[in-house]
Amino acid sequence: MKIEQIYTGCLAQGAYYIVSENEAAIIDPLREVKPYLDRLEKDNVTLKYIFETHFHADFVSGHLDLSKKTNAPIVYGPTAQPEFEAIIAEDNQIFEIGNIKIKVLHTPGHTMESTTYLLIDENGVETAIFTGDTLFLGDVGRPDLAQKAGSVTQEDLAGILYESLHNKIMPLDDSITVYPAHGAGSACGKNMQKETVDILGNQKRTNYALNQPDKESFIREVLDGLTAPPKYFGMNVAMNKGGYDSLDTVMDRGLNPISVEDFESFAEETGALILDTRGPADFHKGFIPNAINIGLKGDFAPWVGNLIVDVKHPLLLVADEGTEEEVITRLSRVGFDNVLGYLKGGFEAWKNSTKEIDEIKRISPAEFAEAFNENSKVIDVRKIGEYSAEHIDNAYSRPLDTISDWVSTIDDSEHFFLHCAGGYRSMIAASILNSHGIRNFTEVEGGFNGIKKTEKFPVSDFVCQSKTL
Missing domain, CATH: 3.40.250.10 (Rhodanese-like domain)
Structure with missing residues (x-):
């Protein structure tokens, strides 16, 4: 038996390639399927099943293309209603791949069709769980994505998730390996560890969500601090469910x-x-x-x-x-x-043509230190948590992910400096501001990381700058 985690850092996403004898299974494949086809050919095995843990929101899965190219059926857990042919498994249903078995554990809460797949090895030993977005390392899946107006609330989903974890996953042996669908950096959770594989026993000891004294505490803690999900999530769900x-x-x-x-x-x-x-x-x-x-x-x-x-x-x-x-x-x-x-x-x-060219004014942290004075206006586009930890005194917190909400508040008659942590996000912001006709600003290369090294700026803890820019 072979289990390979295929991790894609830019999405913080883990797909899984499992082989036993001359058969294989793939769990939560990415959109481009050639890497999986190459593995199948190299190992000279047949893809028997494509398992989907749920309808993903943060990426478009490769299940449809992979199924078309291999003829392997797509498997979802109970209650899933895809708009294409698939096997809708029953809770506790067993699928055989070579000499191993995959057992379906319906674990709703992140979404109602969310399913964990339990791997049973050649000797009948429960060896690993592929938890999708039900259980992460250090966290659990956010329960606010599958709300339905007037019927299912995020509190309802959090309660359902609590029952799934305590009835289906917590009773499993501590030695079982946990393979989640995401790691640190994903918007599908708020407290994920940087590691991408762990044993269940360690998660039982260290995962805050698994250590709440009761359901009410679990619901409160899991929902606390959740930011609004990215706006494209719903469109990705629709593509994963309806086809593409x-x-x-x-x-x-x-x-x-x-x-x-x-x-x-x-x-x-x-x-x-x-x-x-x-x-x-x-x-x-x-x-x-x-x-x-x-x-x-x-x-x-x-x-x-x-x-x-x-x-x-x-x-x-x-x-x-x-x-x-x-x-x-x-x-x-x-x-x-x-x-x-x-x-x-x-x-x-x-x-090299005669076409018009635009530019963004960018300066180094040292140049910023020279230009900065007590009347300077600074806009910090880092996340709220980064700003809260440390920021230039009196800088405005305007996170990049909410720029569509605050761009209209900018007064272009007054110059401002723009920065993030290292220069990547501030240049995105600069390009968006520029496209809105806002040009009276200077972007700081190297961001707050570079600015701190100059040691010339007063910094402070979080103070909400709510007044109009």
Whole structure:
């Protein structure tokens, strides 16, 4: 028997490849299925089942493409109602793969169809659980995504999750290995550990959610501090439940080189958003007017989902040459399939033409230290928790993920400095502000991490800056 965790850091997501004898199973596959097909061919095994722990919200699963390419059936837990052919398993149903067995444990709460899969090895020993978003390392799945107005509340779901954990998972042996669907960095939980594999006994001892004295305490603690889920989550659920275009189709459509001469008119005709995926250091020196910068070398896909939101919005890409396929793949992981093409020759081709170029003013932390005075206005786009821990005295907290709510409050007549932790998020914010006609600002390279090293700024603990900017 072989169990391989296939972890994708930019999504903090774990898929699982399991082999016994000449058969295999895959749990929660990512959108691009070639890595799984390559493994199957290398191991000379047949994919017998594709198990889905639930209808995912934070990424688009590869279950449909993988099933079409292998003829393996898709398996969901009880109550799931996909709009395509699938096996809807019963609670405690057994599936055999080679000499091992997978037992279905219906564990609703994160969503009502959420299911944990218990692996029983060749000797009949319960060995591992694949918990999806029911149980994470250090946390449990957020119970606020499957609410239904007037019928099921987040408190109801949290109570259901408590029962699932205490009736189905806590009674299992401490030695069982826990394989969750996500790790630290995922928006599906709030307190995840950086590790991606653990034993159940350690989680029973250390996971705050598993150590609440009663259901009421569990509900209160699990719901406490939850921020609003990213707005694209519901669209990803709909795609996972209802179906989507094959990645091959998405790739054929997106890998469409568009010349400099045609790019601008194409954008105007289609209403496409120009997404520039170069790094901040390159973007600020020059970019196509109104382009939005979300760098590929960062938490690219989640930020696209958070800020663009509408997965159907047409996109045109400006990318470093040779990265176009990777960009389209990573966009597809969060459901952004409507890429219409990319700028042929990249930004260099645009720069070498007579087309208009825009810039973002960026300075170093040392230059910021020289320019800063008691009357300077500073906008900090880090998360609330980062700001709460430490920030420049009197800086305004305006998190990037809520920029659509606060961009209209900016007074462009008064200059301000803009920073995040390291420069990635502040350049995203800068590009969005610029696209709204807000230009009277200076972005700080290296962000708060660089600013602190100058040791010239008074810092303070959290003070909410609520007045209008």
